[in-house]
Amino acid sequence: MKKLTIFMVLLFLVVAAQAQNLLQGRVVDEASGAGIPFVSVGILGTNNASVSNENGDFVLKAPTYPAKLRCSHVSYLTSDRILQESSNSAIIVKLKPASISLNTVTIDPYQGQRILKAAFEKAKTYENNNSYLNAFYRQLTTLNGKPSQIYELFFDLQWSPKRVQGWIAKQSRFAQLDDQAAFSLDNQSYYTFTVSGYLFPDKGGKFVNLNTLADYEINIEKYIEQADQKIAVVSCKYKKGKSNLYYVNSTYYVGLDDSNIYRLENSVFNLPIRLSRASAKFPPIVTTVATFNGAAHPIPVLESVSTKMYLSLNVKGREINPGISSLLTVYNIDNDLKDQQFEALNRRTKDKTVIESIKYDPSFWRNNPIVKQTTLEDSFIKMMESKAAFGTMTNP
Template identity: 60%
Template sequence: MRKYFLFFLLIFGTIAHAQIIQGKVVDEISGEPIPFVSIGVIGTNNSTVTNDAGEFVLKNIILPAKLRYSHVSYLLLESEISTANNLYVKLKAAAINLKTVTIDPYRGERLVKAALEKTKEFEKENFYGKAFYRQLTTIDGKAKQIYELFYDLKFNVSNVEGWIAKQSRFAESNEGISFSMSNQSYLTFLLAGSLFEGRKMGKYVSLKTLKDFEITVERYIEQKEQDVAVVSCKYKGKKKDFYTNFTYYIGVDDSKIYRLESSAFNLPLKVNATSKMPPNVTTVATFNGANTPIPVLESISTKLFLHLSTRNRSISPVINSMLTVYQLDKNLNTQNFTELNKKIQDKTVVESIAYNPDFWKNNPIVKQTALEDAFIKMMESKSAFGTMIDTQ
């Protein structure tokens, strides 16, 4: 009996000391927030990424713990923490080396080719993780609609292959003109990778299309382990084509991709309004290779820009989405995942799951920027999430 008592006492003691850590990461010199910083608990699979405001949340942390802060443009920082108080973390910018950029004009192409070949070795390997997705629509700078979903994901180095929605909520303001992007999650999932081989639409960087792009090393970021080359790939074809420019952050020694920024132009999207100019989308994807053979998706931010004319007025909707894989878990592979499909509507998925306000209340993963926080609080005050739409 005494053994059982000690066993349960040990479990209770462990749970009792689990903490929620919140903090902010800023530039050491300017004090400006740093988005997309990877923060991981050393020795565990627990990690997160800072949002646009440099803020982060980590849950279920047993103190004391050692945290690792990494960003391709800043020096790696590891620090021990013994308190759950809000952390204010300063990162030192890595040195930038421009001296060797113009020596070899083909250096950039070789770096990208080596990185894509390295990534292609793992294209059939699947990874599994828990993720949080938020999509915020603004019109002329004013928040109008928000989706939030928790997913279990199946993904690889190319994209998210399958998903299971676990929790969801949606709210919308009906004041003035509204606009809805019905399946931007599909676009986010589709772009959530670093290998774009075999794409049937548009002009992407791939092993077969390198000659279609002007490839230049912009700079080298001097990290302790290795230099990281920042390589831009700009499409050389017709500007009326549906094409994507890329900027790769590639390890010079290991040929691994740690960050990928893209700008896609002339997307073939259909909207129920007159488009004044072709839509375009920008993405920032970060990849973490701390516990995997190849850096895998950690986060992807997608921003879709539209310029429309409707009801005799011009509007400029911007749809921001952020997908964060906050925990890798290979045990999720036994589930039946819904395959990636552009015909699936986000709102239909949201409404298929009963809204659970207790789940969302004070959820440590749900961390907002100031604009998102203000809109969510307004919607919660009107019970808009419970009714699915603000009718006040």
């Protein structure tokens, strides 16, 4: 009995020590209390940074106290908070929405086009300037609303305003349930990498860029009053959209004074997708949100990319509705990574093949401060861990 008591005390001390090595919290809207996704969260003066997930939750490595926690989002006022000491409980950060002025009177119908043109021209001068990033990627697949498959990868990335230029997978894991009709989209990370910038190509679909501005109906939806400058929210709708044409409608958040792009939302239409044993009833519904961190950089650097895809399929006479959601978050910028040999982007790269090429390291994933899940992801991951599904590459 005495040995059991000693063991329980030691176990408690280990758990407490692990909790003290993390700073956990949630960023919420001051008025509604709802969690705010894609908030930049970091300790000032350090590289200790992250991005809140879709519930507004974040996890950081515990800082040296006292420390200043900064939370920023393009649609909210920046919050700085002094942290005096460690706490085992999660902290709540309330952000106040920035003032919004609606563009109700169109005095100059070409103002939005000029704002975007200036932003693209500035970005183009940096198009060959690479940044080197540590990033975490998670992809969750659901079938008819039930989680069925998850990929998780840590990457070193070579990024430019065009997109991710190269990658190296450092750690990975994968798990899958086989109790439903099988479906897998195993190169969505490639698609995420391609929409991680804001200088889109002329080919491969219709995107907003310097050469296609006249093809889009461009409007300033509103202005966001930030402390240092106004942010123009500019929507772009393709004028010639057709059911058989791959095109993208976009909304840009652009600083009026610095012509920097801080956020980009895309709705993708008629994305070409190859299905080997299924037929699509409708074109896939695809949306992306990319955020960029402009602090201390000549031009904003990638911070996060969220992608969501929904399909309606017929598989051997059975209807299934897959949903594939992914989130890539950058947690560190390190130019010392540039000497590595990066893998070039290739549409044929399969995520599962990449994962299987790396030995699974369970100790790396245990209590990792970067790996923060939403409630749905958390429940699925815990269930798969209980089945020892990770690392085996077999279906439990």
